[in-house]
Amino acid sequence: MALDTVGIATNSPDTQQPWRELGLKEDEYQRIREILNRRPTSSELAMYSVMWSEHCSYKSSKVHLRQFGEKAPKSDALLVGIGENAGVVDVGQGYAVTFKVESHNHPSFIEPYQGAATGVGGIVRDILTMGARPVAILDPLRFGPADAPDTKRVLPGVIAGIGGYGNCIGVPTVGGEVIFDKSYLGNPLVNALCVGVMKHEDIKLAKASGAGNLVVLFGAKTGGDGIGGVSVLASETFSEKKPTKRPAVQVGDPFTEKVLIECSLEIFKEDLVVGIQDLGGAGLSCATSELASAGTGGMRIELDRVPLRDANLSPEEILMSESQERMCAIVPPAKIDRFLEICKKWDVVATVIGEVTSGEHLEITWHGELIVDVPPRTVAHDGPVYNRPYKRPENQGDLCADAAENLPRPTGEAELAEAILKLISSPNMADKTWITEQYDKYVQGNTVAAGPSDAAVIRIDEESFLGVAVATDCNGRFCKLDPYQGTQLALAEAFRNVAVTGAKPLAITNCLNFGSPEDPGVMWQFAESVRALADGALEMGLPVTGGNVSFYNQTGDVAIVPTPVIGILGVIDDVRKAISYRFTGEKELILLGETLEELSGGEWADGCGHLGGIPPRVNLQKEIVLADFIHAQRDYIAAAHDLSDGGLAVALIEMLLQSKTGATVSIHGDPFMHLFSESSGRILIAVSSEDSNYVVGKAADAGITTTRLGKSGGENLEISGVLSLSMLHLQEANQRTIPALFNA
């Protein structure tokens, strides 16, 4: 079939178009016709269909996400908010930090290595686009049961993909999570968070302004990868000779990305661009329409100038291609020579493909013929908005009534010891060195702390030792039991993980992973979760700087447990003062916070195959008090570790294993409850004996409950009058699980 131009479209209103195959609803297609006052060309149809997709338009989530703006706390730290590629916060000394987390769940299930690799590549480009040097990557990951055959296919590929890409671009991978749950079988979650650092004056925005400025595409050539739904246009409506159904998963080339990072940073340093956007989801369609929409509106693109890897690509495919490692910059004509010179130095292909115009339309031509003529805002921002029905599921009440607190509990020394060993050798609690060892955590030379520490701590200034701390968290089982409370528990945990390093939490990002928005029960989980996060952010005085929504994480009717991954960024004025969860020498062990009988949704209950009840209470004010206390007393605290999954038992054993020592502790009251409860708002600290009275006194002044557990030392974990376990035995139990499952 011949090229479909604007002229042809105007004169052939009745031509049948494959809007349904491209995922558009009939009313959406009609709306496009109304906007254009004619039928769209095939290129326009392709652009609208990807930009109005759930992934790009947030059409089901928008009405809820508005709360982040409506309830936003006043924050002096926020420099760039939601809507740009990533939010930016002020961390002092003229530095700005940007961070964002995104999902690459579906591609990683289909092709684990490339799905995960390009997930890393995409988030790194989002951060780079803000003008920042990417300085850290964290990967919150969720998989099906650890012993499921498909997990053995997915997990090693995902880990190798993250390492293969991250290690090769020279950005340290310093944290994240690895969690197993049966609901993720068939729906693994691969989220990637990137942190970037820049000076305030270097912040860049995705905006095309200034008529006459040039649109430059630079980086990798455009190929047929990642075209997805648009192959419908290529294979069913157009030439029979074309290859059909191109791969929908993109293929990454980290070497190209590394060169693109250095090339872009050099370009930014010389202030050669007025706007910049990376090419991620929806490729050139997204970049051109978003740049034009955020600017004055007018842009003309000569699509035939785009350098191609495959000369057979149709214009529709070029517009939709999600080929990786590409950027689009708006460059003033006076600066183009220098821009191209820097690209040449780095052997990066750069092509002027168009210019900003004084008009209001995005016009795209193909060998001189007009194939796209649209108001860019209608593509980028005026997509459909759905207020989808939501309803608390019928069985939610039964689920909450079935509390784990009613399960039979282990009693006596032998049963308790067995329960502890089972807990710390469970895949969720087991040592993850086999995974983290595949990531380069040292590159750039600024890593002060990396996983398994509570939060990653990165130095950002070598002279002043200013740094940031970052953590991500979410217990999806808590969110299943109560999406509101579960989300605030995730917020509290991420906050606490940053706080235990002595950093001051500053901003929130999120990656909201849910099932199908067309299921009212899932939509209720989502609505509750967003409401909880907006309320929590307001209460804690922290801005939500951006986020990502991933829907349709479900197999058949069965959705994943709701997984709103929360990322918190904190600032630390001097990384030399950062608190680790490792200590040396004999220390007194003190528990901060109150332990209540809260077992539902926790790791012990999960080990019993139980999910039901009400998740632990959350008190955000208490979290703030704890964080302020740790920061104020950091000179007296030798080590600090957050209590969360697995409660005191896991936190204590982790701290002792890291510190290569045993301990003798006393527990007053029911030992099982105190060891396994997952009450929030608790931190385990290690303090020198001479400082302990002072620290306990200060905690009491702050209104924090303290429990003096005992002292470190020896080769066993002695719980007086209850049990004794050798640290060697505990270590072996903790370390053998993951290698035994995944070593090929």
Next chain:
Amino acid sequence: MRVGVVTFPGTLDDHDAARAVKYAGGEPVSLWHGDTDLKDVAGVILPGGFSYGDYLRCGAIARFSPIMSSIIPAAENGLPVLGICNGFQVLCESHLLPGALTRNVGLHFLCRDQEIEIVNTQSAWSGDFTRGQRITIPLKNGEGSYQCDDKTLQELEENNQVIARYVGINPNGSRNAIAGITNKQGNVVGIMPHPEHAIDALTGPSAAGLAFFTSLVRARV
């Protein structure tokens, strides 16, 4: 003392190597792969990373870069050269050092704090160590298994050309647990683990790696 740090496209640890030179009291000088000018440096570091994406074979393309066409003859005339990780691979591809580096035995990229024992303290880059000294520095590579033929291995051992060996479990299957070697003259050293990431206990497992850099800088002040 001016010490050159080479940047190839895909080099990752050039900034870290420059920092290590500075910590050691030297002046780092950036050298670009496309240039041939060695800028009057008294030593050169080929840092870690994935030069030219490690396409074809690790270090195989870097070996033909313009800067290497200056470094190779200079090294043959005694210029001190330290190749770290990918730099070690480049030195082997350049035939400044014998042998080759192949995939780790476990076939995984490995990043861990690795104990090594310094065997040779006579080279341009290891004079500040004591023989038998054990230090812990980061190891991070996917292709770090040192391989050579029996005759070469025998020569390396007889001529005291082994700079350092892994202690404990051999992490990547290197022959004789070799972590680093030098040429017969002792001016060219290749090492797989990363001393430039161990110059400060704040950001590395120890500060013991710094001695590689002070060995050169102090000897030449």
